[in-house]
Amino acid sequence: MRSPRELTVPGGLLRDTIAVVLAGGQGTRLYPLTKHRAKPAVSFGGIYRIIDFTLSNCVNSGLRRILLLTQFKSFSLDRHLQQGWSILRHELGEFIIQLPPQQRMVRSWYEGTADAIFQNIYNLQEQRPKYTVVLSGDHVYLMDYAPMLATHVHNEADLTMAAIEVPRAEARRFGVMQVDENLRVVGFEEKPEDPRPIPGRDACVASMGVYVFTTETLVHRVLEDAKKPASDHDFGKNVIPGMINRDRVFAYPMPGQDDKRPYWRDIGTLDSYWEASLDLLKPDPPMNIYRRAWPIRTYHEQRPPALVDHDGSQSEPKVVNSILAKGTHVTSATVEWSILSTDAIVRSGAEVRESVLMNRVQVGRGVRVRRAIVDKDVNIPPGEEVGYDLDRDRRRFLVTENGIVVIPRGFVFG
Amino acid sequence: MARILVVDDEHALRLLYAHELTQEGHTVDTAESAEEGVAKVRANQYDVVILDIRMPGKDGLEALGEMLAERRNVKVIINSAYSTYKDNFMSWAAEEYVVKSTDLTELKEKVAEVISR
Numbered sequence: 001m002r003s004p005r006e007l008t009v010p011g012g013l014l015r016d017t018i019a020v021v022l023a024g025g026q027g028t029r030l031y032p033l034t035k036h037r038a039k040p041a042v043s044f045g046g047i048y049r050i051i052d053f054t055l056s057n058c059v060n061s062g063l064r065r066i067l068l069l070t071q072f073k074s075f076s077l078d079r080h081l082q083q084g085w086s087i088l089r090h091e092l093g094e095f096i097i098q099l100p101p102q103q104r105m106v107r108s109w110y111e112g113t114a115d116a117i118f119q120n121i122y123n124l125q126e127q128r129p130k131y132t133v134v135l136s137g138d139h140v141y142l143m144d145y146a147p148m149l150a151t152h153v154h155n156e157a158d159l160t161m162a163a164i165e166v167p168r169a170e171a172r173r174f175g176v177m178q179v180d181e182n183l184r185v186v187g188f189e190e191k192p193e194d195p196r197p198i199p200g201r202d203a204c205v206a207s208m209g210v211y212v213f214t215t216e217t218l219v220h221r222v223l224e225d226a227k228k229p230a231s232d233h234d235f236g237k238n239v240i241p242g243m244i245n246r247d248r249v250f251a252y253p254m255p256g257q258d259d260k261r262p263y264w265r266d267i268g269t270l271d272s273y274w275e276a277s278l279d280l281l282k283p284d285p286p287m288n289i290y291r292r293a294w295p296i297r298t299y300h301e302q303r304p305p306a307l308v309d310h311d312g313s314q315s316e317p318k319v320v321n322s323i324l325a326k327g328t329h330v331t332s333a334t335v336e337w338s339i340l341s342t343d344a345i346v347r348s349g350a351e352v353r354e355s356v357l358m359n360r361v362q363v364g365r366g367v368r369v370r371r372a373i374v375d376k377d378v379n380i381p382p383g384e385e386v387g388y389d390l391d392r393d394r395r396r397f398l399v400t401e402n403g404i405v406v407i408p409r410g411f412v413f414g
Numbered sequence: 415m416a417r418i419l420v421v422d423d424e425h426a427l428r429l430l431y432a433h434e435l436t437q438e439g440h441t442v443d444t445a446e447s448a449e450e451g452v453a454k455v456r457a458n459q460y461d462v463v464i465l466d467i468r469m470p471g472k473d474g475l476e477a478l479g480e481m482l483a484e485r486r487n488v489k490v491i492i493n494s495a496y497s498t499y500k501d502n503f504m505s506w507a508a509e510e511y512v513v514k515s516t517d518l519t520e521l522k523e524k525v526a527e528v529i530s531r
Contacts, residue, residue, distance in 0.1 A: 121503050122479070124503055125502055125503040226507075229486050229487060
């Protein structure tokens with residue numbers, strides 16, 4: 001995926017650019033995972049938090065001036081950033097600065113994505129970057145922003161939107177654009193009822209919510225939008241549609257990795273969280289987090305290595321297509337298609353299938369867990385079953401549309 | 415005509431603007447600081463606010479942000495002795511930017527323009 005950016009990115013360009021990461025999502029559709037934490041702070045992939053992907057993309061791309069706009073329940077996010085992301089050097093002009101609403105321009109929380117920028121115009125003025133990359137803190141993907149930035153400059157664009165093809169049937173959830181042969185965007189509609197497909201295809205071009213703006217245009221458009229009382233102050237809904245006929249707006253197709261289709265997921269719902277988690281376990285994963293060239297950074301607790309052991313009982317330990325984070329311990333149990341996060345314990349005779357166990361989850365002897373997301377610190381007592389009798393589970397837990405059982409943090413089995 | 419608020423720390427200028435704009439048929443209110451200006455925008459509905467930037471205490475750019483917080487659709491004309499703030503993103507939230515002069519022709523024109531928008 002990495003393009004020869006030494007050739008394509010003019011010198012100083014990255015230093016003249018600031019990344020603004022919108023990390024304020026309340027994540028109501030990820031409830032109860034978001035009961036105690038902001039959406040970008042939700043754990044993912046055994047050791048990460050969702051925001052690690054966007055921040056790693058920034059740092060790996062050479063974008064090291066990062067403003068992080070937060071607002072809801074940011075404590076766990078604060079702690080994570082402090083523990084895992086205190087790596088940039090202010091002396092070198094690099095930073096990750098967290099900005100809750102300053103209430104300098106408005107007396108409310110961030111109302112929409114464009115409003116978050118509006119309320120931070122003062123900070124953009126302080127930095128005066130030539131280009132501003134606007135990113136979302138709750139997407140999972142690997143992407144080098146540098147070639148996108150170079151393309152933006154080459155096109156003399158006001159706005160460049162990263163784009164990905166999606167099946168037409170799913171396109172209603174996205175901003176859908178139409179492009180000409182030069183990838184100039186000639187039409188854009190946010191969450192359209194009847195998405196316009198790519199001519200002759202049953203697919204649409206969707207916006208990933210990854211934007212490169214020329215900062216001056218961004219400021220003008222956001223200020224104009226801020227003065228419209230009827231606006232939701234959202235880029236997709238309000239700002240971008242108004243730019244199409246007025247400014248130079250281009251699409252940048254997200255490149256695939258290792259000749260694969262590009263992989264990008266908006267972790268908007270519990271089902272999409274579960275699906276993206278299991279994507280990590282596929283034999284040839286659509287998103288490869290194992291390449292040294294594109295490390296996904298996070299905070300690593302000092303924990304011992306994972307252990308799979310046999311206690312001499314009848315059941316042999318069996319672990320297939322699963323991630324075992326540090327400190328996990330599987331004893332004579334079966335773990336298939338599952339993610340065991342740090343310090344998760346699965347005891348003798350238990351079976352865990354197609355599930356995500358977060359930190360310190362304990363699965364007792366003989367327990368069977370299937371298609372579940374078990375949040376931190378839950379102790380499933382011996383003999384329990386989760387995910388087998390959904391009617392029973394519905395009386396105890398949230399069960400998603402796709403039948404995924406979600407056990408909230410700290411749940412105590414009676 | 416229009417209801418205008420003039421925010422300027424210089425007494426003589428407030429008098430001048432008030433006099434000239436009243437002659438044009440406008441109703442003019444004045445404030446001698448950013449703080450007072452913001453408070454007046456909170457309490458009253460003006461068609462136009464003429465706003466100085468360099469004032470003791472809060473400056474005009476800060477006041478502009480706070481005025482927007484009070485009323486999203488407030489229309490501000492920055493009236494500063496300095497043109498340097500034209501480059502400041504915060505000043506772009508204003509409708510117009512006029513460099514101060516004892517000749518009020520341009521200011522009056524901009525007021526008329528902003529009202530007619």
